[in-house]
Amino acid sequence: MFRLTQMLQAVNGSPGKRFLKKPKGPVVIWNLIRRCNLCCKHCYSISADTDFPGELNTSQVFSVMDDLKEFQVPAIILSGGEPLMRPDIYEIGRYAKQKGFYVGLSTNGTLIDESHIPKIKQTEFDYVGISIDGIGKTHDEFRQKEGAFSASMRAIELCHKNDIKVGLRFTITQDNADELPKLIDLCDEMDISKFYLSHLNYAGRGNRNRRDDVVHKITRWALDLLIEKSLSEIEEEKKSGKPTREYVTGNNDADGVYLLFYLQKHAPHLVDEAQRILRRWGGNSSGMNVANIDNLGSVHPDTFWWDYHLGNVKDKPFSEIWQDTSDPLMAGLKSSKRPLKGRCGVCPHSDICGGNTRVRAYQLTGDPWQEDPACYLTDDELGIKTEGQRVELKPYSRQRMSG
Numbered sequence: 001m002f003r004l005t006q007m008l009q010a011v012n013g014s015p016g017k018r019f020l021k022k023p024k025g026p027v028v029i030w031n032l033i034r035r036c037n038l039c040c041k042h043c044y045s046i047s048a049d050t051d052f053p054g055e056l057n058t059s060q061v062f063s064v065m066d067d068l069k070e071f072q073v074p075a076i077i078l079s080g081g082e083p084l085m086r087p088d089i090y091e092i093g094r095y096a097k098q099k100g101f102y103v104g105l106s107t108n109g110t111l112i113d114e115s116h117i118p119k120i121k122q123t124e125f126d127y128v129g130i131s132i133d134g135i136g137k138t139h140d141e142f143r144q145k146e147g148a149f150s151a152s153m154r155a156i157e158l159c160h161k162n163d164i165k166v167g168l169r170f171t172i173t174q175d176n177a178d179e180l181p182k183l184i185d186l187c188d189e190m191d192i193s194k195f196y197l198s199h200l201n202y203a204g205r206g207n208r209n210r211r212d213d214v215v216h217k218i219t220r221w222a223l224d225l226l227i228e229k230s231l232s233e234i235e236e237e238k239k240s241g242k243p244t245r246e247y248v249t250g251n252n253d254a255d256g257v258y259l260l261f262y263l264q265k266h267a268p269h270l271v272d273e274a275q276r277i278l279r280r281w282g283g284n285s286s287g288m289n290v291a292n293i294d295n296l297g298s299v300h301p302d303t304f305w306w307d308y309h310l311g312n313v314k315d316k317p318f319s320e321i322w323q324d325t326s327d328p329l330m331a332g333l334k335s336s337k338r339p340l341k342g343r344c345g346v347c348p349h350s351d352i353c354g355g356n357t358r359v360r361a362y363q364l365t366g367d368p369w370q371e372d373p374a375c376y377l378t379d380d381e382l383g384i385k386t387e388g389q390r391v392e393l394k395p396y397s398r399q400r401m402s403g
Helices: 004-012 058-070 089-098 117-123 137-143 148-161 177-190 204-208 216-240 254-266 268-281 318-323 328-334 342-346 358-365
Strands: 027-031 075-079 102-107 127-131 166-172 194-199 246-250 290-293 298-300
Touching (some): 004 216, 004 246, 127 194, 148 177, 166 216, 177 216, 194 216, 216 246, 216 254, 254 268, 290 318, 298 318
Parallel strands (some): 027 075, 027 290, 075 102, 102 127, 194 246
16 A cells, blocks of 8 residues: 555655654454445455355454454454444454554445444544445446445445544546546545545456556556645645645555656655655565455455465464465565566566565466566656567466465
8 A cells, every 4th residue: 555645745844744664563454254235346355245154253353353463463454345244343343442453444335324323433443444436326337236326425424424534445447537536526525534546456356357457548647646636735734734635545556656757757856755765665565564364264465365375363373374484475575575577577666666566467477476567657767678568468367376
């Protein structure tokens, strides 16, 4: 995850603002339940409105949390499926807060009504993230549920009314890219404090729909829009004191390199400080500072690696699984210099992006160290020469890695 606003505030010298260092332990995205009331086109967990056997019970969840706390995990994002379909979700949330975690709730928002709001407030979630795919009909079509947009907007209104911090999460594809400016306007209208732009990742139903991934030109346009909007709001904050919205991007660590190039063109006086902070950040955190536990207790390098199992918390503590570098993928992800190939292997900016998102290379080639085909920067910009054609999209193969 790339905290765009925090980065720009840090390089702009905004009072009291600095770009956060990576934590000692990984942030854990925890898919507590696979059941969901929707059937979204880009769902990485391929959820459905049915029960999935073998999911961790409340006692097992608490035991895992105890281990996570000892392992210095700073934050837990409770996700699904739809986490609000789990009867013990608020009991789990309260326990996590008692342990001292930062606790986020990742939801589609359609189930949040007047009956849920008191429980959400009493649980004291630090943040409620609601997924959105566009305005009105566009969102409903992505979610394959008429009325889903209205229900999610109602959830946001209820959260605001009850002083619950809420934000929007948007996965951009060719089918909904033109909705991005409308969603930014919606954030202004509803005074939403956080906006997360997710690039499409090739996993679950997102993998089936990978041919809908936005072309590189559209990706650049989207980043320009967010950068310009964020810079404008930072300047406004300096003048009026009104807090700027937090803009965050995810699943394409080339965003950090693109920001550097943007500043070279539009604000060269900020480049040196930006480069220093970006190198310290280091880009992709899969297998290091970001982890995933699925509904059955299996541990993955991040939420998009559900085909790759590192171990199960029912059999071994998460802390032991996460530190085990006998696994070839984890050894590579945790290495100081990842064994990258193709244009990623010769790119001089890999210390900023970390080689970008390895799961895309794996899904398309069967090799996690091949170049990331979603890097939208040109060879000329990167200062590299490559021979032949870049990796192209091809029919998905469920070829697995050893280990």
